[in-house]
Amino acid sequence: MNYREVMSFLDNARVFGSILGLDTMRRLLFELHDPQKGLAAIHVAGTNGKGSTAAYLAGILHAAGYQTGLYISPFIQRFGERIQVNGVTITEHEIAVYMTKVIEAARSITAGGGQAPTVFELITAMGFLYFQARRCDIAVVEVGLGGRLDATNVIGKPEAAVITQIGLDHTELLGGTIPEIAAEKGGIVKPGCDVVLCRQSSEAMTAIAHICRTRNARLHCADAGTAVLRSLSIDGLTFDWEGYEQLRTSLTGLHQVGNAVTAVKTAQVLREKGWHIDEPAIRTGLRGARCIGRLEILRRKPLFLVDGAHNPQGVEALMTSLKALFPGKKFVFLMGMLADKDYFSAVTLTLPHAKRIYTMTPPVPRALGAEKLAEVIRSAGSVPVSACDTIRTALSLSLQEAKEGDVLCAFGSLYQIGEIRACFGLAKKEGFQE
Numbered sequence: 001m002n003y004r005e006v007m008s009f010l011d012n013a014r015v016f017g018s019i020l021g022l023d024t025m026r027r028l029l030f031e032l033h034d035p036q037k038g039l040a041a042i043h044v045a046g047t048n049g050k051g052s053t054a055a056y057l058a059g060i061l062h063a064a065g066y067q068t069g070l071y072i073s074p075f076i077q078r079f080g081e082r083i084q085v086n087g088v089t090i091t092e093h094e095i096a097v098y099m100t101k102v103i104e105a106a107r108s109i110t111a112g113g114g115q116a117p118t119v120f121e122l123i124t125a126m127g128f129l130y131f132q133a134r135r136c137d138i139a140v141v142e143v144g145l146g147g148r149l150d151a152t153n154v155i156g157k158p159e160a161a162v163i164t165q166i167g168l169d170h171t172e173l174l175g176g177t178i179p180e181i182a183a184e185k186g187g188i189v190k191p192g193c194d195v196v197l198c199r200q201s202s203e204a205m206t207a208i209a210h211i212c213r214t215r216n217a218r219l220h221c222a223d224a225g226t227a228v229l230r231s232l233s234i235d236g237l238t239f240d241w242e243g244y245e246q247l248r249t250s251l252t253g254l255h256q257v258g259n260a261v262t263a264v265k266t267a268q269v270l271r272e273k274g275w276h277i278d279e280p281a282i283r284t285g286l287r288g289a290r291c292i293g294r295l296e297i298l299r300r301k302p303l304f305l306v307d308g309a310h311n312p313q314g315v316e317a318l319m320t321s322l323k324a325l326f327p328g329k330k331f332v333f334l335m336g337m338l339a340d341k342d343y344f345s346a347v348t349l350t351l352p353h354a355k356r357i358y359t360m361t362p363p364v365p366r367a368l369g370a371e372k373l374a375e376v377i378r379s380a381g382s383v384p385v386s387a388c389d390t391i392r393t394a395l396s397l398s399l400q401e402a403k404e405g406d407v408l409c410a411f412g413s414l415y416q417i418g419e420i421r422a423c424f425g426l427a428k429k430e431g432f433q434e
Helices: 003-016 023-031 050-063 092-111 119-133 178-188 202-214 255-272 279-288 312-325 343-353 370-380 391-401 414-423
Strands: 041-045 068-071 083-085 138-142 160-163 194-198 218-222 228-233 236-241 244-249 296-300 303-306 331-335 354-359 385-387 407-411
Touching: 003 092, 003 119, 023 092, 023 119, 041 050, 041 178, 050 068, 050 138, 050 160, 050 255, 050 279, 068 119, 083 119, 092 119, 119 138, 160 178, 160 255, 178 202, 194 202, 194 255, 202 218, 218 255, 228 312, 236 255, 244 255, 244 279, 255 279, 255 312, 296 414, 303 414, 312 343, 312 407, 331 343, 331 391, 343 354, 343 370, 354 370, 354 391, 370 385, 391 407, 391 414, 407 414
Parallel strands: 041 138, 041 160, 068 138, 160 194, 194 218, 303 407, 331 354, 331 407, 354 385
Antiparallel strands: 068 083, 228 236, 236 244, 296 303
16 A cells, blocks of 8 residues: 555544554464564653653653654644654654554454454554564653653553643543543553653542552652753743753743653653663753744744643643743634633633733634534633634734734644644644544
C-alpha cells in the first residue's frame, strides 16, 4: 500500500471509534511479533501537560545521546508528528511501509472473527514497529486517553511512569471525580516501577500514592512549588529549581514550570537507574523542546497566539499565564470548543479576561457550533461576541478589527490549531483525526 491508500484505510477504520480495552491491541501486537517487548519506555499520562512534558523528556534523552522515540497524539499539522525519532517525524514512505504491515495483521485478526482494531490501536502498533526498526534505546510514549485501558498500556514495566496534572475531562469514560480519573491515569503504574508525579491537588496525590503502595512502586514527587521564576516572556521562561540555576525553556506560560520540573525529576530518576543524563543534556533538552500550539506565536503585530487549552483546567492555566505575561490587559479571544467538553466552565473562566470574543467551529464531528458557543457567551456575560462561519473568517475579522496594542489568542481545541496555523501560511494541515 502507498501512503494515500494507508490514509484512506485509516479514514474508513474510524467507524470503529474509540474502544477502551487491551485485548485487541495485544492480539494485534502478537500478530506483529510483539515489537513493544524489550522497548525501554517512559509512559506519560495526565489530563493536561503531558504533551509538553513528553517533548521535554524526548529532548533531554536525545541530548544525552540516546536514540529516542516519541509517540504523541493528536497531531496538529501533519500525521507523521505522532511518531518521531530524535525529533524527526516518520516519513510518508515509512508510514506506508510500517502501516501496511499493521493492516495485514489487522486483516488476519478480522478474518479469524476477531474485533477490528481501532485507528488509535493501528497507529500505536505502527509506532512500536517503527521504534523497533529504528533501534531506539528508549521511547517516550504519551497515553491517548486515560491510562489503564489505553492501547499504549500494553508496554511492560516502564523505566518511569510519569503522571502530569489530573483534571475533570472525558468524564463520561473515566469517571466524574478526581479520584476516579486518577485511578484510570494511575493504571500505567506497573508493579515495582518508578513513578514521577507532578505536585497537584491532594485528591489526585492521594489516589496515585495509594496505587503506588499497592503495587510496590516508588513514588517521586516533582514539586514546582519550590521553583523560583527568574523571567517570563512570550519567547520562553527561566527558573531555578533544586540546585539547577537558570533553566530555560522556549515554551512559555507559568504552567510550563511544572511540566519542565516533571521532566527534570524524571531525568534524575533515570540517572539513578543508570541512564547517563548530565546537566548539559537537561539544559539542552528543555531549551530545545518545541510543542506546536502551546502558547505559540503566529504573528507579532498585532500579537497573535494559539493555544491548545480545551478543558477548564487548561483554560484556567492559559488565563493565569496571559495575566502574568500581560498584566492589566484584556484580550481578544478566538474560541472554538468541542461539544463533549465543559464549554460553559471554559466560558466562565474566559469572560473576566476578555475584551472581545470571536467564536468558530473546530473541523471535527464533535465540534460545538460557533453560534451555539456565542449564545452561551452572551447568556453568561456582556463581552461583545461574533459567531464566524469559518475559522478563516474568524481570523480575518479579528485581525481586521484589532486595535493597536491588542493581544489576540485562539484556543479551545487542539483539533483547530492545524487549520489556524495553515491560515498564517506556516503549513497546510493534512491527514485526519480519530
